[in-house]
Amino acid sequence: MNKKPTSSNTVWHQATVTRLRREKLNNHRGAIIWFTGLSGSGKSTLAHAVEEKLYNRDCRTIVLDGDNVRHGLCGDLGFSDEDRKENIRRIGETAKLFVETGVIVLTAFISPFSADRKQARNYVSHGDFIEVYCQSSIEECEKRDVKGLYKRARDGEIKEFTGITSPYEAPINPELIVNTEELSLEHSVIKVWEYLEKRNLFGT
Amino acid sequence: MNKKPTSSNTVWHQATVTRLRREKLNNHRGAIIWFTGLSGSGKSTLAHAVEEKLYNRDCRTIVLDGDNVRHGLCGDLGFSDEDRKENIRRIGETAKLFVETGVIVLTAFISPFSADRKQARNYVSHGDFIEVYCQSSIEECEKRDVKGLYKRARDGEIKEFTGITSPYEAPINPELIVNTEELSLEHSVIKVWEYLEKRNLFGT
Numbered sequence A, B: 001m002n003k004k005p006t007s008s009n010t011v012w013h014q015a016t017v018t019r020l021r022r023e024k025l026n027n028h029r030g031a032i033i034w035f036t037g038l039s040g041s042g043k044s045t046l047a048h049a050v051e052e053k054l055y056n057r058d059c060r061t062i063v064l065d066g067d068n069v070r071h072g073l074c075g076d077l078g079f080s081d082e083d084r085k086e087n088i089r090r091i092g093e094t095a096k097l098f099v100e101t102g103v104i105v106l107t108a109f110i111s112p113f114s115a116d117r118k119q120a121r122n123y124v125s126h127g128d129f130i131e132v133y134c135q136s137s138i139e140e141c142e143k144r145d146v147k148g149l150y151k152r153a154r155d156g157e158i159k160e161f162t163g164i165t166s167p168y169e170a171p172i173n174p175e176l177i178v179n180t181e182e183l184s185l186e187h188s189v190i191k192v193w194e195y196l197e198k199r200n201l202f203g204t
Helices: A019-026 A042-055 A066-073 A081-100 A113-119 A139-143 A149-154 A185-197 B019-026 B043-055 B064-073 B081-100 B114-121 B138-144 B149-154 B185-199
Strands: A031-036 A059-067 A104-108 A131-135 A176-179 B030-038 B060-063 B102-109 B131-136 B176-179
Touching: A019 A081, A019 B043, A031 A042, A031 A081, A031 A113, A042 A059, A042 A104, A042 A131, A042 A185, A042 B019, A059 A066, A059 A081, A059 A139, A059 B081, A066 A081, A066 B081, A081 A113, A081 B060, A081 B064, A081 B081, A104 B149, A113 A131, A131 A185, A176 A185, B019 B081, B030 B043, B030 B081, B030 B114, B043 B060, B043 B102, B043 B131, B043 B185, B060 B064, B060 B081, B064 B081, B081 B102, B081 B114, B114 B131, B176 B185
Parallel strands: A031 A104, A031 A131, A059 A104, A131 A176, B030 B102, B030 B131, B060 B102, B131 B176
Antiparallel strands: none
16 A cells, blocks of 8 residues: 655655554454345345444444445446446455455345355455355245245246346355354354454454 | 334344444544545645544545556546546445445545536535545646656647646635645645534544
């Protein structure tokens, strides 16, 4: 981040507030916690619950999900292969900016393809990316159908729907698996929390 | 931000960490400080110097400039009218995300067109956007020519260059004008700082 001035008389672009200093101020590290899983597997719920717990520990956080990304930064994108790639690219670049400012980014996207998740992982340094697989059977997700999307997919109203007409590639080796079908929300949060502590996210 | 659950048994998308709570934790408000001015007018220098002072007051900040945006989030964009619009749109959407998390965003882009700056202003609420005009004559900027860009523009190496072959529309009614030709960096920072205090950016 630190740019050397080109002349001893001119100070320019002097970025003195580095990631390390920001993390010192925050008293925790910046990182991406990337939740992946079927629609209805509880990604957003879990992300927001973890965020609440992080807030109570004075952590700086943001949740990126369909609500604030698909309607904002990526509002111009559809769901073609090309647009999906661009979607992940922008999320990755934005998440990276937040990580550089020492923020813990929690993302809640289905992100069904391994290649896309790998792409997202590559935006930040090794160790800054924590992939959390919200594991729940399609049957359970469809039974809940909180947003009524599975019904619409079955009725043919949604063309490509993950788990119905489009594949979900489950993570092979994620940092953490949370079985949201079996665990309560409270226990799911604890599981994520214990992992974050193990990874020394807190204290700098 | 707060989504009501659709069923009393299902809690989902429960975004409990609101902007207000983040601002309480930060002990300052989120805002965009939008520096505009000719190439070489000292936008980045001033933005980074203000950021350093903000850091020393425990404020959460980010500087968005060509370095981290044009090479990252907007790396796919050129300088056509359409791309320039999209560039501002993405910067606006990203800045908005930061403001929502209670961060003070300092941007340092030439942003020569009033319409573009107006567009950026509209991404956030009235009062969240502070336009700072770094005022310096083209002669002074060209004399400094810190990056050697003016020479390249005069030599015809850069096609559309603000102030030489492309207009700079000076802000008519910006929140603040800093005459960077006359004021030292130290005094420029003080001027911005006094304005931020007047606007009650600190304390929530």
